[in-house]
Amino acid sequence: MILEVKGINKSFSGKQILHDVSFTVTSGKAMGFLGRNGAGKTTTIRTLMDVFKADSGEFILDGKPFVPTHYRVGYLPEERGLYGKEKILDQLIYFATLRGATHKQAKESAEYWIERFELTYAKNHKLETLSKGNQQKIQIAQSLLNDPEIVILDEPFSGLDPVNSQILKEVIMELIQKGKLVIFSSHQMNYVEEFCDEITLIDKGKVILSGNLKELKSVMGQSRLRLKANHVSQNELIRTLKENVNDISIDYDKHSLIIECLNQKTKQDLLEDIVRLKIDVELFTHYEPSLNDIFVMKVGEEHA
Amino acid sequence: MHNVFKVLKFELMSILNKKSVQVTTLIMCVVVILATSIPTVMSFFDNNSNTDNSTVTYDDLGFMSKSENFSIESLTIYFGNELNIYTNESKLREDVQSGVINNGYIIEDTQTIRSIVQNKGMYSSTDQMMISILQRIQRDKSFTELGIDPMVVDNLSNTPITINEEVLGKDAQSSFLISYILMFAVYMLVIMYGSFVSTSVAREKDNRTMEILITSTQPSALIVGKVLANAIGGLAQFSLILAAGFIGYFINQASYPEFISQMLFTGLSWDSILIFLIFTAIGYLLYLFLYASLGSLVSKVEDVGTSVTPITLLFMVAYITASIGINAPTNIFVRIGSFVPFVAILAMPIRYFLTSVPFIELLISMALMILTSIGLAYLSIKIYRLGSLSYGNKLGFVKALKLIFAKDNIDI
Numbered sequence: 001m002i003l004e005v006k007g008i009n010k011s012f013s014g015k016q017i018l019h020d021v022s023f024t025v026t027s028g029k030a031m032g033f034l035g036r037n038g039a040g041k042t043t044t045i046r047t048l049m050d051v052f053k054a055d056s057g058e059f060i061l062d063g064k065p066f067v068p069t070h071y072r073v074g075y076l077p078e079e080r081g082l083y084g085k086e087k088i089l090d091q092l093i094y095f096a097t098l099r100g101a102t103h104k105q106a107k108e109s110a111e112y113w114i115e116r117f118e119l120t121y122a123k124n125h126k127l128e129t130l131s132k133g134n135q136q137k138i139q140i141a142q143s144l145l146n147d148p149e150i151v152i153l154d155e156p157f158s159g160l161d162p163v164n165s166q167i168l169k170e171v172i173m174e175l176i177q178k179g180k181l182v183i184f185s186s187h188q189m190n191y192v193e194e195f196c197d198e199i200t201l202i203d204k205g206k207v208i209l210s211g212n213l214k215e216l217k218s219v220m221g222q223s224r225l226r227l228k229a230n231h232v233s234q235n236e237l238i239r240t241l242k243e244n245v246n247d248i249s250i251d252y253d254k255h256s257l258i259i260e261c262l263n264q265k266t267k268q269d270l271l272e273d274i275v276r277l278k279i280d281v282e283l284f285t286h287y288e289p290s291l292n293d294i295f296v297m298k299v300g301e302e303h304a
Numbered sequence: 305m306h307n308v309f310k311v312l313k314f315e316l317m318s319i320l321n322k323k324s325v326q327v328t329t330l331i332m333c334v335v336v337i338l339a340t341s342i343p344t345v346m347s348f349f350d351n352n353s354n355t356d357n358s359t360v361t362y363d364d365l366g367f368m369s370k371s372e373n374f375s376i377e378s379l380t381i382y383f384g385n386e387l388n389i390y391t392n393e394s395k396l397r398e399d400v401q402s403g404v405i406n407n408g409y410i411i412e413d414t415q416t417i418r419s420i421v422q423n424k425g426m427y428s429s430t431d432q433m434m435i436s437i438l439q440r441i442q443r444d445k446s447f448t449e450l451g452i453d454p455m456v457v458d459n460l461s462n463t464p465i466t467i468n469e470e471v472l473g474k475d476a477q478s479s480f481l482i483s484y485i486l487m488f489a490v491y492m493l494v495i496m497y498g499s500f501v502s503t504s505v506a507r508e509k510d511n512r513t514m515e516i517l518i519t520s521t522q523p524s525a526l527i528v529g530k531v532l533a534n535a536i537g538g539l540a541q542f543s544l545i546l547a548a549g550f551i552g553y554f555i556n557q558a559s560y561p562e563f564i565s566q567m568l569f570t571g572l573s574w575d576s577i578l579i580f581l582i583f584t585a586i587g588y589l590l591y592l593f594l595y596a597s598l599g600s601l602v603s604k605v606e607d608v609g610t611s612v613t614p615i616t617l618l619f620m621v622a623y624i625t626a627s628i629g630i631n632a633p634t635n636i637f638v639r640i641g642s643f644v645p646f647v648a649i650l651a652m653p654i655r656y657f658l659t660s661v662p663f664i665e666l667l668i669s670m671a672l673m674i675l676t677s678i679g680l681a682y683l684s685i686k687i688y689r690l691g692s693l694s695y696g697n698k699l700g701f702v703k704a705l706k707l708i709f710a711k712d713n714i715d716i
Contacts (some may be wrong), residue, residue: 049519075519081512086318094314098307098520142516154325 001027001062008057010047013132017043022187023200027181032188032196034295040205041185042078045154049075060112065147074148078155079260080139084128088138090233096145113141133161151175153184169195193291201298208298220294221287225267227254228283258287307521311529323513331542339553343559363388366405367431368397371413383620384435409434414442467596479657480630482568488625490584494591494619497538501592502599502608504530509603509691523689531592580653586673594679600687601704618646626650633658643656643669645676
C-alpha cells in the first residue's frame, strides 16, 4: 500500500497551522514523522484520521481517496485517554468490536496484546488502578487490536521507560516485517533512528525534508569528513586548519572535527593539505550525520 | 446501526455494573417499601390508642354553674353520669392548678362560659364541644317552650338526599391522585436520568477517549447508543423502585383507607395507561437527546451541571403547566402546552386523564414530539462531532449551532 499525503492545509481561527504538507508512506517501511513540539505533527495526523477536516489537500491510498473507517486502522492519539473505571479487557474488546471484529476475535486480539505487554495479571483490573506507564501500554495495545493494515502512532514513546520502549520498538519492527503501513510521530530522534526507513521532518507546519533516511544521511554527509589528530587538542587543530587550509568550513562534535569541503574542493585536496601540514591523523573518515544532526541542521536552515 | 447496539451494550453494562447505581437502587427500593408501610405502622398505633379510648370519660373536665337558668345536670346526657361538679370556684381553680382536672368550665349564664385551663395547647376541641352542647340545650329548651318536640325538628332537618352521578367523559376527581403521582414520577425520571446522559456524553471528552471512539465508529452510533443505554438503565432502575412501591402497597393494602385505593385505581383505564406510556417514552427520549446536546457542549464532566441548567428550567415550565392542568385541565394554557413538545410530555397525559381529548390532537402532539426528538438527536450528534474540533473550550450553544449550520463539513 502507498499512502500519499498531498498538499494539506489547515487553519484554526484564521491562523494557518499546516502549509501544503505532503509526503508518501509505503507499507513495509516505517515512516518517522518528526518535528519539534507544536510543529504540526498531531494536526497532520488528526486530519489524516479525519478528526479534523483539512481546508485543502487530499489523502490518497493506492490511488483512491483514503477514508479511515474503510480500512483496519490502528490509531494511538497524542491525547491519551481510555475509560479509567472500566476493566482493561472489557474496554479493549469494546474498541475492537466497534471496529468490526466479532466478540471472539476481539477477545483473542485483546488478550494477545495484553499478554504481549506483560499485563495479563491486570486484565480484569480497572484501568485507573494501573501505573501511568502501564496505562500507556494499554493505550498502545488499543491501537494494535484487530490486526490493523495501517498503524498510526502519535508520540508512542513518550512516557515509556527504556524496557517498555524496547518492547514497543520490537512491536513496531514486527509490524513492518508483516508489511503494515506504519506512521509514527516523535520528537525523540534517537528512538526513531534505529528502525526508521523513511523520515519526514516538519517544522512550523511545513515539511522541510522527506525521504529515505539512509539516502538523506549520505546526501547530507556527502562533502563532509571526520578528522581527529593525536596529541593535539581540537582547538589547536581547528586553528591550524583555519590558518593553512582554504575552502573548508569546520564544525565539531564530541568525537571529532567535522570538515565540509566548499567550492569544488575534493576530499583528495583536503587529504593532501593534511599530509602537507604533517598532522598526526588518528581518524579520517566520511561523515554520516545522525538524525539529530540532520534535524538540527535542517531546522537551523529554516530559521536562518 | 449495528454499532449502536455495541455502544448500547457497553454503556448499559457499565451503568449496571456501577456499585453506586446498585446501592442507590437498593436503598431507594427499601425506602419506598418502608414509606408504603406507613399506614400499617400508623394503624398499629391507632389500634393501641383505640382500646384506651373505648371507655371515653370526661373525668379531666370540671363543671360549675353560676346561672339559675342552667341546671348542670342537663350536661349528663352528653358527658355521662360521672361529672365532676363543683359548687366552689376556688376549689375548681385549685384542682385545675394541681392537675386533678385539665379544664374547668364555669357557666356564667346561658350565653357565657368561662373556661379555666392551666396550659393551653394548640388544639382544644372541648371548648367547641361545650359551645355546641350549650347551643343545643338552649335550642331544645326554646323549642319545648314553643310546644315543638325537638326530636321532630331533628328528623325534619336531616332528610337524607342521595345523588346519583353519571360522568359521561372523565372524572377529574377520581384521576386526581394518580395524575399527581405519575406526573411526579415522570419529573423524577427525566431530571435524574437526563443528567446521567449528559455526564456520560461529556465523560469521553473528559477522559480523552473521544478521539479513539470517533475514529473507530460513527458519532451517531455513539450518541444514540449512549442515550438508549441511559434511557434503558434509567427505566430499569425506575421500574424497580415503582415495583417496590406497588409491592409495598399491596402488602399493606388492608391498612389504607378505602378512598385512597379508589383514587389510585378507579381513574386508571387501559387507554389512559397506554397514552401515558407513549407520551412518557417519547418525551423521555426527547429530553435525553436535549441533555445529550448540552452535554456535548462541554469537555469536562464538572461543567455538565451548569450546562444543563436551562433544561431543568424548561422542564419546570412543563411541570407547572401540568400542575395547572391537574386543577383546570381545560385551561387554554394547558391545551396549548399539550402541543408544545417539551411540555406535552406531562401536559397531554394529564389532559387525557382528566378530560376527553380528541384522537387527532393526540396524534398531532405525538408527531410533533417525535419530530423534535429526531431533530435533537441530529443536533446532539453534530455538536458531539463538533466537540472534537474544540478540545478544552466550553462551546456556547448558539456558537455551536452557528458552526454546525455555517459550514457543513462535519460527517456524521
